[in-house]
Amino acid sequence: MTIKAMTIAGSDSGGGAGIQADLKTFQELGVFGTSVITAITAQNTLGVTDVHPIPVLTIEEQFKAVITDIGADAVKTGMLYDKERIEAIADLVSRHQVTNLIVDPVMVTTTGSPLLKEDAQDTLIKKLFPLAILVTPNIPEAEAILSKKREDFDKLEDMAKALYHACGGVPVLLKGGHEARAEFMTDVLFTGQTSVLYTSPRIDTTHTHGTGCTYAAAITAFIAQGVKLESAIFKAKEFLHVAIEQAKPVGEGAGPVHHSAHRESSISDVNMEVLT
Numbered sequence: 607m608t609i610k611a612m613t614i615a616g617s618d619s620g621g622g623a624g625i626q627a628d629l630k631t632f633q634e635l636g637v638f639g640t641s642v643i644t645a646i647t648a649q650n651t652l653g654v655t656d657v658h659p660i661p662v663l664t665i666e667e668q669f670k671a672v673i674t675d676i677g678a679d680a681v682k683t684g685m686l687y688d689k690e691r692i693e694a695i696a697d698l699v700s701r702h703q704v705t706n707l708i709v710d711p712v713m714v715t716t717t718g719s720p721l722l723k724e725d726a727q728d729t730l731i732k733k734l735f736p737l738a739i740l741v742t743p744n745i746p747e748a749e750a751i752l753s754k755k756r757e758d759f760d761k762l763e764d765m766a767k768a769l770y771h772a773c774g775g776v777p778v779l780l781k782g783g784h785e786a787r788a789e790f791m792t793d794v795l796f797t798g799q800t801s802v803l804y805t806s807p808r809i810d811t812t813h814t815h816g817t818g819c820t821y822a823a824a825i826t827a828f829i830a831q832g833v834k835l836e837s838a839i840f841k842a843k844e845f846l847h848v849a850i851e852q853a854k855p856v857g858e859g860a861g862p863v864h865h866s867a868h869r870e871s872s873i874s875d876v877n878m879e880v881l882t
């Protein structure tokens with residue numbers, strides 16, 4: 607049986623993030639990947655120079671073409687651009703009864719380019735989050751969702767719990783990559799019952815373009831294969847960690863992670879701790 611995963615996201619011409627990172631990740635993890643492109647970005651390792659949104663009708667037709675013929679064992683969303691596109695995607699996902707939806711609430715690139723219109727945030731929270739089995743914000747995205755700063759919370763776990771409620775009671779993976787410099791980096795999953803901490807050593811590199819997309823795509827691939835959420839995140843973080851470790855300099859700026867690194871490295875530097 608062929609396992610399939612779909613990504614609904616923007617295209618990154620530089621090949622490090624967006625649709626390109628998602629499809630590379632699906633392929634590396636043995637899952638057949640399909641795509642629904644929401645926007646085309648002209649982008650490289652230095653930043654984004656242009657964004658062209660795809661017409662809603664074309665987004666709908668891409669989704670229908672794939673789902674009615676190939677199907678999807680899990681679906682991931684990335685850059686969704688605006689309200690209109692989020693509403694259309696939420697409608698498609700519910701009409702076609704997508705059960706394994708992972709939402710990466712992409713808002714702004716690390717280089718500072720907006721990938722989501724500011725007035726679309728509320729629609730993302732109210733219409734798309736409730737359909738998901740997991741939402742994966744980084745710290746700036748979490749701050750935007752909560753209208754609070756990281757400093758307003760003592761521990762990252764407290765912020766993850768607040769996010770769970772702000773996201774309508776959907777499991778949240780709060781990624782800690784933007785935490786002030788620390789030797790170890792921690793992400794927190796809060797499921798409503800349990801908090802799980804995923805910790806890995808900080809890698810001294812500037813080549814982290816596409817980390818968020820790759821992480822969410824790897825989680826999606828493992829979920830498509832039937833792995834339980836807590837373990838899917840652990841396995842995805844292992845995949846991502848070696849991809850960051852072995853990132854090659856590509857371009858003049860923040861280079862992309864190396865999606866095939868897991869083929870050569872099986873050493874796990876990731877630790878998982880379930881808090882009771």
Ligand SMILES: Nc1ncnc2c1ncn2[C@@H]1O[C@H](COP(=O)(O)OP(=O)(O)O)[C@@H](O)[C@H]1O
Pocket residue numbers: 716743744745781782783784791792793806807808809810811814816817818819821843846847850
């Ligand atoms: N320099 C680094 N060393 C090790 N892991 C990193 C590094 N930078 C990011 N990560 C990991 O990449 C994942 C995504 O991180 P984050 O930067 O928070 O999200 P985003 O890429 O969406 O901005 C997290 O698991 C984080 O720990």
Ligand SMILES: Cc1ncc(COP(=O)(O)OP(=O)(O)O)c(N)n1
Pocket residue numbers: 615616617618623624625647649684685712714715716717721814815816817818819820
């Ligand atoms: C088209 C597109 N989608 C998403 C992103 C953001 O990528 P992400 O992995 O979250 O982080 P950075 O690459 O911004 O560090 C993107 N750049 N382009």
